[in-house]
Amino acid sequence: MNYKTFTGMVLRHDPLRETDEIVTFWSWEEGKVRLLVRGVRKQDSRLKTILSPLTWLALHAVPSSYLPVVTSAKAIKSFSGISSSLNGFALIFGVFEMVLKTTPDGQPNEELTMLLRKGLEHLDEGKSAGLDFMIDFKLGLFSALGYQLSFSRCVHCQSENSEREGQTGHFSQLAAGLLCKNCHYRFSDAKSTDLRLFQYLNKLGSTETQFLITPAGDYLKKQADGLLSDFLLFVTEREMKSKKFLEQNIKA
Ligand SMILES: [Zn+2]
Structure with a gap:
């Protein structure tokens, strides 16, 4: 199938219709991208837990007339340690906001990808x-x-x-x-x-x-x-x- 791979992390979820979602994703390959995730808000969605914002992911997506549609997601590394502190949580969402506001769509940025990854690792260790x-x-x-x-x-x-x-x-x-x-x-x-x-x-x-x-x-x-x-x-x-x-x- 003609699919693309995106490696990186979810910056934001926006609900769409009954059970779908638009996910704004920071990817190594193309920088900030918007992807459609179908049925993710159903109880039994297998993508729901994987698409947590505190996980480094590899996604596959296929093109559609609207947005690329996510077909599978694999967790590469979880940074769930961040969620154990309120402070870490607030900091990482502050970081996501900044990246969302300052970056254009579809422009890869290796330095920023490394910075995000480093930031996640640091906050995950809980010594921030x-x-x-x-x-x-x-x-x-x-x-x-x-x-x-x-x-x-x-x-x-x-x-x-x-x-x-x-x-x-x-x-x-x-x-x-x-x-x-x-x-x-x-x-x-x-x-x-x-x-x-x-x-x-x-x-x-x-x-x-x-x-x-x-x-x-x-x-x-x-x-x-x-x-x-x-x-x-x-x-x-x-x-x-x-x-x-x-x-x-x-x-x-
Ligand atoms: Zn001067």
């Missing part, structure tokens, strides 16, 4: 600290999506961050990073930001994602997470606007 995990995941996500945030050099003039401890630097979403004292006037959205925040994020961003618990204080971590969340929102909204813009202009 919420803020550290989220900060690291967001940095990894930006890198995988091709947004290279700069926290060590001025994005505009490339000068090394020369301001001293205790001083403030500037961060701009439009410029995607740090701006020096000469350049921040050029960007309307530049906000003065604690320099320690840049040093902290720079250190994290320049090493491979490990989801380690860092010794920084809670205040700094909250600031860092806030800055990254704001940037994520900025990126998501910009993508939506440009998609809308393209659609309108193609129609016109």
